[in-house]
Amino acid sequence: MSVTHGTESTAGPVLGPVPPEATEATGGSGPAPAAMAAVIDAARAVLPPDSLIEDHIRLRTYECDGLAHYRVTPALVVLPETAEQVAAVVRACSEHGVPFVARGSGTGLSGGALPRADGVLIVTSKMRAIREIRAEDQRAVVEPGVINLDVTRAATPAGYYYAPDPSSQQICSIGGNLAENSGGAHCLKYGFTTNHVMGAQFVTPQGGIVELGGLAPDAPGYDLLGAVVGSEGTLGIATAVTVRLVRLPEDVRTLLAGFRSTDDAGAATSAIIGAGIVPAAIEMMDALAIEAAEAATHCDYPAGAGAVLVVEIDGARAEVEHELAEVERLCRENGAFEMRVATDPAERALIWKGRKSAFAAVGRISPDYIVQDGVIPRTALPEVLRAIAELSSSSGVRVANVFHAGDGNLHPLVLFDDAVEGAGEAAEKVSGAILDLCISHGGSITGEHGVGIDKAAYMPRMFSAEDLDTMQLVRCAFDPGGVANPGKVFPTPRLCGEVPGRRRGAHPLVEAGLAEAF
């Protein structure tokens, strides 16, 4: 969950319960001098002087990502321009046992790119070339620092686009998207980053450069690319990414529907899915979120609505028209009292503006807020929303709900005023309780923001010790030295030297006297 102050979710100052900088997960109080000196020497040997940052004031520019209440100043920042430079720095880190953290645009909301005080931050912002748009192959090859939306901009003249669209798509990088398996409003129909990354040139935590996947699907061998996407920088760093391009749809229609309550809007969502329609997006906002969006963007959402749905249908024209009519009918049957269909791109943009600005807009109605990210089975929506409302009323902490209703991905915004003593703690408590609700309904602690440093402690609530141990077998295979973004994702690191999962004590068969014969 990200805590934000004011209206900008990516650049807020420190606030609230500031965690101590010197923990094991963030690199203690700083680097081992000799090891870091060796890494700095190695970096100087391959990088031009302006690609190294050692000055403390400038280092502080990189002390957090979009989860701004965790701050750690890295020991060194490097801004490589080539895979070979990345590999050389990583190799030095590996040899000297110095942790490294990769960072794209730093928009992540779970602290995945939080630096280590004892480590190197490898920033990909100088790797911004779109190398190829291959329309005939439905692929683009881009460097990791390329901005998500720039891929679409480059592909649009050829009739294609890059489908995953996190709401930060104007600033977030493809490398960061790969690390986080980023989603977005349209992944209901089109899937996530993992469904759109076809290949990567990848620097392993020991500094080797490998090719995973490529232009063609189904590369022989283990799907290491599938394991790497979404691994939050703990398995290495992508230095080039081959993505799938999707044909721009023939038609796109966007509907805004006002409902009296979230129950009605939820029922309409279920009816749409139940009718066999897969919209490109179904987004819901509750009254408090609407109030905030109205205050910030004057998006002119239906007055008096307890909830709005934004439903987008895209595809071939005949289908779009038919499905839009169906969606309108189902919304009306489930209590929509006002509906508006965008007839041109400007109207469409206005409808989306209210939704996409919702996080920042909450700053208009609350000095501080936590952005939560949890997932529930979509059918549990009414029940979970009621439970959140109860949590809110019993604790006195206001919660605005904005979410991807189609796939059950909730983004409750937990509002508080940090100037009020204890308010931050109360908000954290409600935010955590919402995650527990998600888990108890068979959902997930994160749908798209990642685990990072923020939710590592929640992992054991969702996964057993055996599950986490098994996941970390992959980490041990890639990064036996534990230098790639340590302290993220997993609450407890696995010692890779251990022989995995050997029996403790006597096997039951041995005890039963059956196994002597082996």
Add this chain to the structure above:
Amino acid sequence: MSAPALDVGAARTALAAACDDVAEAGPADAVDGVATALVARPASTAEVAEVLRAAAAAGLTVVARGAGTKLTWGRPPERADLVVDLARLAAVQDHAAGDLIVDVQAGTPLAAVQEAVASAGQRLALDDPLGGATVGGTLATNLSGPRRVAFGTARDLLIGVTLVRADGVVAKAGGRVVKNVAGYDLGKLIVGSFGTLGVVTEAVFRLHPLPAARRLVTARFDRPEEAQRLVQGVLSGQVVPAAVEVDWPAEGPGTVSVLLEGIEAGVAGRTATTRQLLGAGAEEGDLTDGWGAFPWAGAARRATAFKTTFALSGLARVLATARTAAAEAGVPLELRGSAGAGVLYGALPADAGPSAVGSVVARLRAECSALGGALVILDAPAEVKAAVDTWGPVPALDLMHRVKEQFDPERRLAPGRFVGGI
């Protein structure tokens, strides 16, 4: 690896304590010609875990088996002491229609999954090109068919997985919700791993609505460049195909067929557009028996079966190289598959000898590599497998070995079946 002699009786006793259905294997239980000693049929994930723990204690090599439709794919295992047959793990455990997900056991036939979810107007958008495949076997081989153009493959539809490790530890990854980025996506690693990392016992998939209507539009082509022009026309058009297949027989013209699915009004319009894209000779109809089957389907004897992948714009080169290479080797080669996804399967007859197969494979493999793809032999007569490189060059093999080493350090799960001797 010199295998210690197996004490079958002792092993059987040990396994019997773990599972009530353990039998000595017969000739039909051999795995790609490798004799196996025992077959266990556990009935639950817990029992699979017990069986694998007992197998670990006894040092048994293990091959998991579903319906056995692809058990000869890949290299023959070095040893296969124990077959873990998942036929009793065949329950559709939960179909949450409102959430568009299904939770199934690994031994469930795909057809049974489809039947269970169809009642709610839904489907698991995975084809069953061989017929009779189970969920587990489909995952192990990353089996796919024509509809991958629209829906991707098992890796794109699997949202949660339960597996039993070689040491008997049960682990889950993913979950029951479509959108979920908590933890590593072990499902991706398991899909296509040929049973070398663990035994999958349960899987959760996302579902899609069943389409109300479908049409197939087919056109003939004579030259590879024509095929590519037609396929590119469809892909860059606005017809949103569910499948774009190409069939390129050993001789004579080939066909491009485009499957359109959706609501009636939409399919009618897109069918008309597709006919225009495919030209005057295009015909429309419904799916016929055998459409989307692999080109070796129906072969009386075991053919050489392979899979090629390539960048989409390389279709013409692959088709042309296939004919040239086959003609020079003096063998008939048929290619068929998902040209719209850059995947074509090839079949050479059972009597094509190792040298002919080897020369066709080498030529076509080089072409696919140059086009960003690969050629892997899925199945072949024993003498061909013995002589021809099954997997071809595999990038990042060292990392793959290290993954294997972590999951199965004793190399007891289908040893030797996968890439690089994994």
